[in-house]
Amino acid sequence: MTFDLRAxxxxxxxxxxxxxxxxPPRERGRIFGGQVIAQALMAAYGTVEDRLCHSLxxxxxxxxxxxxxxxxxxxxxxxxxxxxTRRVVAIQHGQQIFNLAASFHVPETGAxxxxxMPKTGAxxxxxxxxxxxxxxxxxxxxxxSAFYNYIPVEWRFVDPPIPAEDxxxxxxxxxxxxxxxxxxxxPRLHQAALAYCSDVALIGAAIRPHxxxxxxxxxxxxxxxxxxxxxxxxxxxxxxxxMQSPSASGARGFNLGAIYSQAGALVANAAQEDLIRFAPDPxxxx
Amino acid sequence: xxxxxxxxxxxxxxxRDLFRGGNIGRIGGSSRIFGGQVVAQSLMAAYGAVEDERVCHSLxxxxxxxxxxxxxxxFQVDxxxxxxxxxTRRVVAMQEGRQIFNMAAxxxxxxxxxxxxxxxxxxxxxxxxxxxxxxxxxxRGEADRPYSTETAFxxxxxxxxxxxxxxxxxxxxPPQKAWFRVREPxxxLAMHQAALAYCSDMVLLSSxxxxxxxSLRSRALQxxxxxxxxxxxxxxxxxxWHLHAMDSPAAAGARGLAxxxxxxxxxxxxxxxxxxxxxxxxxxxxxxxxx
Numbered sequence: 001m002t003f004d005l006r007a008x009x010x011x012x013x014x015x016x017x018x019x020x021x022x023x024p025p026r027e028r029g030r031i032f033g034g035q036v037i038a039q040a041l042m043a044a045y046g047t048v049e050d051r052l053c054h055s056l057x058x059x060x061x062x063x064x065x066x067x068x069x070x071x072x073x074x075x076x077x078x079x080x081x082x083x084x085t086r087r088v089v090a091i092q093h094g095q096q097i098f099n100l101a102a103s104f105h106v107p108e109t110g111a112x113x114x115x116x117m118p119k120t121g122a123x124x125x126x127x128x129x130x131x132x133x134x135x136x137x138x139x140x141x142x143x144x145s146a147f148y149n150y151i152p153v154e155w156r157f158v159d160p161p162i163p164a165e166d167x168x169x170x171x172x173x174x175x176x177x178x179x180x181x182x183x184x185x186x187p188r189l190h191q192a193a194l195a196y197c198s199d200v201a202l203i204g205a206a207i208r209p210h211x212x213x214x215x216x217x218x219x220x221x222x223x224x225x226x227x228x229x230x231x232x233x234x235x236x237x238x239x240x241x242x243m244q245s246p247s248a249s250g251a252r253g254f255n256l257g258a259i260y261s262q263a264g265a266l267v268a269n270a271a272q273e274d275l276i277r278f279a280p281d282p283x284x285x286x
Numbered sequence: 287x288x289x290x291x292x293x294x295x296x297x298x299x300x301x302r303d304l305f306r307g308g309n310i311g312r313i314g315g316s317s318r319i320f321g322g323q324v325v326a327q328s329l330m331a332a333y334g335a336v337e338d339e340r341v342c343h344s345l346x347x348x349x350x351x352x353x354x355x356x357x358x359x360x361f362q363v364d365x366x367x368x369x370x371x372x373x374t375r376r377v378v379a380m381q382e383g384r385q386i387f388n389m390a391a392x393x394x395x396x397x398x399x400x401x402x403x404x405x406x407x408x409x410x411x412x413x414x415x416x417x418x419x420x421x422x423x424x425x426r427g428e429a430d431r432p433y434s435t436e437t438a439f440x441x442x443x444x445x446x447x448x449x450x451x452x453x454x455x456x457x458x459x460p461p462q463k464a465w466f467r468v469r470e471p472x473x474x475l476a477m478h479q480a481a482l483a484y485c486s487d488m489v490l491l492s493s494x495x496x497x498x499x500x501s502l503r504s505r506a507l508q509x510x511x512x513x514x515x516x517x518x519x520x521x522x523x524x525x526x527w528h529l530h531a532m533d534s535p536a537a538a539g540a541r542g543l544a545x546x547x548x549x550x551x552x553x554x555x556x557x558x559x560x561x562x563x564x565x566x567x568x569x570x571x572x573x574x575x576x577x
Contacts, residue, residue, distance in 0.1 A: 054541060055513055055562055057346035059374050059390050061367040077385055078350040082564075083512070085350050087388065096366050099376065099390060101348050103512060110540030111498040111567060113460070171402055210400045223372070223392060224344055226515055228562055230538040246547060247519045247555050251399030252343060254517055254558060256545075258535060266536045269543060271560060273344055273517060275371075278400055 005152040006183065008035055009042050009192050011072065019043040019072040023064070031064030032151070033098075033222045034199030036090055038192040040100040043072035044086040045188045051084055051104035053191050057226045058100035065092050082106050114230070114266040115258065123176035123238045123262075126156040153177050153197050158240075161204055169208040171245035175201060182236040193235035194268060195227055198257060203274040206245035206253025210278065219277040223252065226271040231261075238262040251277050287311075290470050291440040294323065295480045297330050303363040305331040309355045311437030314422070319353030319386075321511045322487030324379050326480040328389040331361035332375040333476040340373050340393035342479055344517045347389035349510070357381050371395050403519070406549040407531050409446050412465035418443035418488070421450045428454050429503035441468045441485050441524075451492040451502050458496040460534035460544075464489050468524040481524040482557055483516055486548065491563040494534035494542025500567055508566040512541065515560040520550075527551040530559070540566045 004024045011019040021039040023031050037058055045053070064070065075087040083105055090098040130148035148155055158174035177197050183189045203220060211218070240260045247254045257270035288294040288308045297305040307327040313320035325347055333342070353359060360380045367374035372394050379387040418439050446463035449456065466485040472478050491511055492502055500507045522528070532546040542565045548557035 054539065057348075057390065057513065057515065059346075059366075059392055061369070061372075061374050077348075077388060080350075083350075085348050085388075099366060099374075101346065101388060101390065103348060105539065105541070108540035108566070110537070110565060111500075111542075112538045113497045113534070113536065113542075114538070115535045206402075209402050224346065226346060226560070228536075228543050228560075230536045230541075230543070245402070246558060247403045247517075248399070249401050249403070249519045250343065250394065251397045252394070252519075253400075254519060269535055269545075271515065271517075276399065 002180065003150055003152045005179065005181070005193060005196065009038060009189055011039060011042050011046065013046060017047055017074040017076065019046055019074070021070045021072060023066040029066070031066050033060055033225065034196035036064055036070065036098045037100065037199060037225055038196040039070060040072055040088040040090055040098060041102060041192045041195055042188065043074055043088050044100070044102045047074045047076055047086060048084050048104045051106050052187060053102055053229055054105045055226070055228045056100055056102040056195065057224070058098055059224050060098050060222050062095055062097040064097050068092055070097070117240060117260040117264040118174060118242050120158045120174055120240060123156050126158055126176060129155040129157055151200060152180050153200060154180050155200060161201070171205055171209045173201070173205050173208055173243050175241045176238055177241060178238045179235050187232060190233045190235045191229055194233045194259065197235065198227060198259065198268070198270040199225060199272070202243050202255045202257050202270060202272045203253065203276070205243040205255045206248050206274060207276060218279070221275045223273045223275055228269045229267070231265055231267045233267050239267070251275060291468055291481055291484065292470055292472055292477065294440070295326055295330050295477050297327060297334065297361065299334060303335045303365065305334055305361040307359045307361060310440060312355060313437055313439060315436040317355055319355050320487065321349055321514060322484040324353055324359065324387045325389065325487060325514050326484040327359065328361055328377040328379055328387060329391060329480045329483055330476060331363050331377050332391045335363040335365055335375055336373055336393050340395050341475060341521070342391055342518055343394050345389055345391035345483070345515070347387055347514045349387050349512060351384060351386045353386045354381055359386070371397070403555040404547065406529060406553040406555070407463070409463050409529055412444045412527050415444040415446060415465065416450070418445065421445045425451055425501065425503050428501045430505045439488065441466050441481070443485070443488060445489070451489065452495050452500060454501040454504060455499050457499045460493045460496050462489065462493055462496065462532050464530045465527050466530065467527045472524060475521055478522045478524045479518055482522050482548065486516055486530065486546065486557065486559045487511065487514060487561070489530070490532055490544045490546055490559060490561050491542070493532040493544040494537050494563060495565055498567070506568050508564065510564045512562045512564055517558040518556070519558065520554055520556045522556050528556065537565065540564060
């Protein structure tokens with residue numbers, strides 16, 4: 001069953017700064033992190049008017065339980081003339097599972113520049129990730145090979161998620177994505193959807209140089225997530241996600257992402273650090 | 287009043303999770319507290335509420351109001367999460383009862399694992415390069431707005447590029463580099479990390495302003511740091527030189543994003559920085575029209 005993004009992004013308002021979000025039914029596992037980021041952003045938006053989010057920073061603390069709703073408690077940290085800052089704590093079973101700080105800006109114009117979009121083929125020239133054989137897909141949040149069928153995103157890797165040979169691959173991967181079901185024109189929903197999508201495979205950049213097709217799937221968990229929204233987003237359209245990992249150390253992989261519209265506009269940047277614990281290599285010949 | 291970085295980073299504990307920090311003067315000639323100071327002190331406050339040998343691996347903060355150099359800052363720490371390997375802390379920095387900055391940071395019990403890093407870019411060694419004070423004097427030369435006496439930056443800081451920061455009328459490419467180290471003794475890894483946080487806020491945002499041909503010290507430019515992110519990738523020793531290689535992937539909507547990679551002098555990538563800033567440009571004619 002595919003995740004109902006629109007339903008997940010529709011939060012129930014319990015009090016002026018308090019919201020409840022649901023996880024669509026899922027067989028097992030922990031809640032996908034991108035869902036919690038997207039819902040926390042919508043909760044923050046529930047307390048903000050006439051401003052658009054330009055950045056968010058969150059920490060994952062405990063795994064989300066898909067069998068119960070998530071409570072989002074919003075603190076109105078600051079309301080300035082141009083900017084507003086919000087903090088959101090996501091709670092389950094009385095404990096913080098995730099916290100987020102986000103900033104909102106009254107739309108302005110100004111000087112512009114951007115890094116150029118990397119050159120790739122058109123999205124349709126690459127296979128859908130949901131059709132790749134399970135062992136070819138490096139990582140899913142909880143190891144389900146059905147992950148790319150579950151997410152409401154059409155995802156097409158430009159670089160194979162696991163290199164064909166066991167030679168080290170660069171700490172970089174690119175993918176095209178768009179929503180399967182279009183969202184309505186509300187810019188808040190599109191930012192939340194982009195936040196969801198930005199968490200889908202970012203960790204893979206750090207894993208690619210180290211993952212071997214014969215090796216056991218490493219233990220993984222996202223530690224944090226940051227996004228900067230530079231320009232308006234239409235998540236119904238194709239976007240190119242360029243992911244790279246400048247560093248891995250201390251069982252953590254550090255990843256940076258750049259998200260381009262198909263026309264080449266850099267619409268957002270992302271950063272994420274992940275816990276990645278590889279099992280020791282099996283003995284040779286086994 | 288603290289007069290050294292070490293004094294600045296030594297907070298007074300008011301209660302278990304409540305701290306007070308002082309100021310070091312007018313960095314960059316501003317009556318606003320230098321952003322790197324608040325980040326560094328917030329990290330020290332968070333460390334004050336982390337009980338064992340866990341080490342900070344990342345921090346994310348938002349600047350909300352300008353800090354006043356004439357007043358101390360209160361840091362309130364929330365122990366958001368204590369797990370088996372990780373701990374998360376949130377710090378709110380306050381003056382006059384209002385949040386001026388907030389930060390979340392995560393701490394990890396040291397462990398080992400897989401490693402890779404991008405190579406350090408080529409750079410001339412720091413000795414003999416332009417000092418921060420010399421670079422700031424050039425900026426001051428093109429300032430069209432008055433500002434007060436500058437307090438010396440409490441770290442040894444060298445700029446690598448022929449034109450650091452910005453230059454009026456020159457569209458510079460965003461990348462720029464700077465070396466820094468701290469010559470006074472610092473106590474413990476926490477203080478070295480805080481010193482890195484302090485230094486990481488110097489120059490960084492100007493990378494996003496460089497392509498737009500406006501001086502940092504122009505009356506027509508209003509700029510302010512909005513957030514600050516720092517990843518600590520390896521333990522740091524600020525007694526050694528570090529290279530901050532900065533860039534800016536994007537500017538739009540009167541904001542610019544700057545990113546940096548921080549390398550120890552021998553090439554180890556020890557940190558990564560990110561900062562978004564407001565960069566609002568109003569040509570002089572618009573200013574003149576205002577009462």
